[in-house]
Amino acid sequence: MQALKAHQDSHDKHINDSVGSAIILQKLAQARLHIRLNRCWHNFLFSLLAALSMTLLIEFMFRILIFDNRRIFEALVFTVIPILAVSWPFFQRIDDFKCATTVDLLFKTKERLSTAIELRSQGLRTRFSPEVISDAAKIASTINPAEGFSYRPPKQVVVAIISLVLANGLLFYLPNPSEIVLMERKALAKQLEIEKKVLEKKKADISKNTGLSKKDKEELLKKIDDLIKELSKKNLTREEAVAKISQLKQELEKEKPAWGKSSDEMLQRLARRMSGMPGIKELSSALQNRDFKLAAKEAKKLSNLKNLSESEKKALSAELNRMSESASQTDPQLAKALSKLSHALGGRQSGERDLEQASNQLAQALEQAGQSASFEQMISSLSDQLSQSRLSMANAGQQSSQMASSSGRNSSSNQSGNNLGNQGRNNGQSGSNAGNNSGNGSGAGKGAIGARPNSNQGISSGSNDFGNIKLDRERRKGKYESIYAPELISANKRDEKLTGQKLQGEETVENISLPPSMKEALIPYTQVYYHYYDTAVEAINRGEIPPGMEEIIKNYFDSLRPNK
Amino acid sequence: MKTDDNTRTMEIPIEEFGKTAKKIEEEIRKVIVGQAEIIRGVIIALIAEGHVLLEGVPGLGKTMLIRTLSEVLDLEFSRIQFTPDLMPADIIGTNILSEDGAGNKALTYQQGPIFANLVLADEINRATPKTQSSLLEAMQERSVTVGTKTRKLPSPFFVMATQNPLEMEGTYPLPEAQLDRFFFKLLVPYPEDLELLEIMNRTTISTVPKVSKVASGEMILNMSALAKEVLVASHVAEYGIKVMLATHPDKEFAPKSVKQFARYGSSPRGAQALFLAAKIRALLDGRYNVAFEDFREVAMPALRHRILLNYEAVMEGVTSDALVKDILDVIQPG
Numbered sequence: 064m065q066a067l068k069a070h071q072d073s074h075d076k077h078i079n080d081s082v083g084s085a086i087i088l089q090k091l092a093q094a095r096l097h098i099r100l101n102r103c104w105h106n107f108l109f110s111l112l113a114a115l116s117m118t119l120l121i122e123f124m125f126r127i128l129i130f131d132n133r134r135i136f137e138a139l140v141f142t143v144i145p146i147l148a149v150s151w152p153f154f155q156r157i158d159d160f161k162c163a164t165t166v167d168l169l170f171k172t173k174e175r176l177s178t179a180i181e182l183r184s185q186g187l188r189t190r191f192s193p194e195v196i197s198d199a200a201k202i203a204s205t206i207n208p209a210e211g212f213s214y215r216p217p218k219q220v221v222v223a224i225i226s227l228v229l230a231n232g233l234l235f236y237l238p239n240p241s242e243i244v245l246m247e248r249k250a251l252a253k254q255l256e257i258e259k260k261v262l263e264k265k266k267a268d269i270s271k272n273t274g275l276s277k278k279d280k281e282e283l284l285k286k287i288d289d290l291i292k293e294l295s296k297k298n299l300t301r302e303e304a305v306a307k308i309s310q311l312k313q314e315l316e317k318e319k320p321a322w323g324k325s326s327d328e329m330l331q332r333l334a335r336r337m338s339g340m341p342g343i344k345e346l347s348s349a350l351q352n353r354d355f356k357l358a359a360k361e362a363k364k365l366s367n368l369k370n371l372s373e374s375e376k377k378a379l380s381a382e383l384n385r386m387s388e389s390a391s392q393t394d395p396q397l398a399k400a401l402s403k404l405s406h407a408l409g410g411r412q413s414g415e416r417d418l419e420q421a422s423n424q425l426a427q428a429l430e431q432a433g434q435s436a437s438f439e440q441m442i443s444s445l446s447d448q449l450s451q452s453r454l455s456m457a458n459a460g461q462q463s464s465q466m467a468s469s470s471g472r473n474s475s476s477n478q479s480g481n482n483l484g485n486q487g488r489n490n491g492q493s494g495s496n497a498g499n500n501s502g503n504g505s506g507a508g509k510g511a512i513g514a515r516p517n518s519n520q521g522i523s524s525g526s527n528d529f530g531n532i533k534l535d536r537e538r539r540k541g542k543y544e545s546i547y548a549p550e551l552i553s554a555n556k557r558d559e560k561l562t563g564q565k566l567q568g569e570e571t572v573e574n575i576s577l578p579p580s581m582k583e584a585l586i587p588y589t590q591v592y593y594h595y596y597d598t599a600v601e602a603i604n605r606g607e608i609p610p611g612m613e614e615i616i617k618n619y620f621d622s623l624r625p626n627k
Numbered sequence: 628m629k630t631d632d633n634t635r636t637m638e639i640p641i642e643e644f645g646k647t648a649k650k651i652e653e654e655i656r657k658v659i660v661g662q663a664e665i666i667r668g669v670i671i672a673l674i675a676e677g678h679v680l681l682e683g684v685p686g687l688g689k690t691m692l693i694r695t696l697s698e699v700l701d702l703e704f705s706r707i708q709f710t711p712d713l714m715p716a717d718i719i720g721t722n723i724l725s726e727d728g729a730g731n732k733a734l735t736y737q738q739g740p741i742f743a744n745l746v747l748a749d750e751i752n753r754a755t756p757k758t759q760s761s762l763l764e765a766m767q768e769r770s771v772t773v774g775t776k777t778r779k780l781p782s783p784f785f786v787m788a789t790q791n792p793l794e795m796e797g798t799y800p801l802p803e804a805q806l807d808r809f810f811f812k813l814l815v816p817y818p819e820d821l822e823l824l825e826i827m828n829r830t831t832i833s834t835v836p837k838v839s840k841v842a843s844g845e846m847i848l849n850m851s852a853l854a855k856e857v858l859v860a861s862h863v864a865e866y867g868i869k870v871m872l873a874t875h876p877d878k879e880f881a882p883k884s885v886k887q888f889a890r891y892g893s894s895p896r897g898a899q900a901l902f903l904a905a906k907i908r909a910l911l912d913g914r915y916n917v918a919f920e921d922f923r924e925v926a927m928p929a930l931r932h933r934i935l936l937n938y939e940a941v942m943e944g945v946t947s948d949a950l951v952k953d954i955l956d957v958i959q960p961g
Contacts, residue, residue: 173918191915
C-alpha cells in the first residue's frame, strides 16, 4: 500500500513537473518573440545612433582628409547598419535559459524561471525540484509578455540621436572647405575631359583639312597630341593645366604672322578688291569663300582676260598693280604674280602667252598663299581654342566652390549647371565654328562660355558688362547701326522742283542741288568696317604706323569686327 | 539541550522551515523592538550554523538580543564577558589537579563556558588578542584542544559576539583570521524615534515580556540541512561569485573605490557565507531558488568584515560598508 502511494506521489509529481514545464515553455516562447521585437527596436535605435555618429565622423574626417565617394559610405552606413541590426535578432538563437533570465529580470520573478529551466535542462534533482518547477509555473502563468516587453527607448539614446541629428544638420549646411576642394577637383577633371575632347575634335578637323600641307598638319597634330598627353597626366593641377595650354598657345602665337601680314587677310583684301573688277569675279568669290583650290583654278582661267576691252584691261591692270603693292609685304611671290598679270594685261608688247604664264603663276601663288592662309587660319583657330580652354580651365571648379562655400551642399546642383555650361560650349565647338551656337548651360554665369558665337572670333560672353553683352547679342543677330557717310551727299544729289505762283516779269530758272535725305547718307556698318580695316592694314604695310602700335590697332579693329 | 556530534538530522517538511523561522522571529520581537534586519541576520546565521558578530555602541540591545535568542531556542547557553584580564583558559577550560576520595591526585579537565550550544561572547574586543584567538579553533573546528587532547563542542554550536566600535577606548581589534570566522557581522543601528518610545514602554514597566522556546537544536540543524538544498541557477551563482571577487582590489571589474582602499578582499569563506545566507534568505522569502536580490541583501553582513582596508582608507575614513555598497552599485545582475 505504501509502495502504491509512493508511486502515486511520484506520478503526480511527474505530471506536475510536465505541466509546469509546459506552462513555462509556452510563456517563454511568447516572450522570445517579444524579446526579438524589442531587440529589433533597440538595435534600430542604436544602429541609428551608430549611423549618425559615423556620418558625423565621416563628415569631420572629410574636413581633414579629402576622400571621394563619402556619400556612398554614408549611404551604406544608413542602409546596411540598420538593416543588419534590425534583422539580426531574427537570426540569433535565444535559448530557453537566456529567455528565462530576460523574463526574470523584466518581470522581477526573482530568477524563478531561469532556475526552473536550468533544473529542467541540466537534470538537477534536489528536494526542492518539484517546488521550483511549480513555483516558476505559477509565476509564469501570471506573466503577459506583451505588456512587459513594451519597448521604451532609453532617454540617453533618444537625446543622443536628437543631438546627432542636429549636429549632422548643422554640419550639412556649414561650408566645407574639403568639399570645395573636391568639387574643384571634379570640375577640373571634368573640364580636362571636355578640353581633351575639344582637342580631339580639333585634331580631326586638322586631319580633314585639305588646304593644309602635310608638314603643317603633322606639326599641328603632334603639338595637340603632346598637349592631350600632358592634360591626361594624373594629379594635374589647374595651374599646371593652364600653364601647359598657355605654353602651346604661346608657341602657336609665335607662328602667327604679324598683323597685317596674314596671308588670309591679305587674300580677303584681294578678294574684296577683285569683287568690283570685270572678269575676275569668280576668282574673288572663290577667295572670299576661302576655297583656294577653286581660286587657283579660276586664276588659270584668267588667260580669258584677253577678251576684255582695252580700257577694262587697263583699269584691271592698274588695280592688279595696286593689289601687288598691297600684297608685297605679306606674300612677295603673290605680289610678283599679280604684278606679272598686271603687266601682261597692261603691257603693250604682252601677248597671250604672257597672259597665260602670268595666270598660271598667279594660280600657283594663290595655291601657296591658300595653304599659308589655311595654316594661319588653323593656327588662329587653335590658338583661340586654347585661349578658350585656358579660360575654362582657370574657371574650372571656381564657380562651384564659390557656391559650395556660400550654400553648403546646394553647390552640387550648381556644379552640374556649370558642367552643363561647359558641355554647351563643347557642343558649340563641335559645331564646326558654326558661329551661332548658343550653348549656354543652366549654370551659365562667369564660367559658362558656351555662348561663344565663333571659335575663331574668340568673343566671350564672360564679360560682366551688360552693355557689351547687349552689343554682342546685337552683333550676333547682324544688327548694326548704319554709319553716316557725308560723301554720299554729293554723290546722290537729288533735284527738287520748287513751285510757286507765276507772276509778271522775267522768268529765272535756277537749279539747286539739295543734300540727300539722312537715310540715303547711311552706309551699312559691315561695308564701312572693312573699308577702314583695309585702309589700316595698308597704312601699316606702308610703314605709316609707329612701331609697336600695330597690336593696339589690331585689337581695336578686332573689337569692332562685325559678325561674319 | 546539548547534543553530541553524532546528532542525525531528519528531513523536515518545507513548510516547517518557514514556520519555525517565523516563530523564532516573533518570539524575539516580543523583547527586541525594531532591529528587524539584525534579527533577520541573526536568524539566518543561526540556520547557517554560523557565528555572528554584533557591533554597536553600548545600550542598543545586543546582549539582550542574544540572550533572548537563547531563551527562544531550546539550547544550552553560556555567556562570557570578555575583559582585558580574561585568559584563554577561562574560555576553553583547563586541566586542574584534583584529588579523589582515595587521595589519588590527577589532572582533570575542567570545561570552560565554551561548551554550550549558544555562546555569548560579550564585548569580545575588550579581551586581548591572545584571549580572542582562543576562540579560533572552537569557531572553525567546533572543538577545543587543551593540552594534548581535543574535545568536540556540542552541536549546534554558535558564537554570538558583541563588540563596541573599535574607536572606543580599551578595545583590541579582532584579528582578521578571527573576523573571517564570523558568518555575519551585523551593525546594530540606533533605534528610530517610534522604536525608542516602544522600548521605553516595554522596559519601564514592572512586567517583563516572557518568551517561549520554539525551536530545538535538532530543528536548527534540520533547517540548516534543508537550506542547503535550495537551488542556485548558474547565472545567479556567477553573480554571487562576482560580487565576492569584486572585493579584491586586483580584479579588473572591482569598483574604483575597492581598488583604491582595499588591501585584501574576502576569502572563499566569505563566498560560502554569501551563498548559504542567500539560500536561507530565499527560503525565508518563500522561494526555493536563490535570486540576485538574495545575494545583494546578504552581501553587506557577509562581506563587510572580510574586506581589509588599507592605510589610505583609514586616513580617509572610508569604511568597508562603503566599499560593499560600491560593489553592489557597480556589479549589477543580468
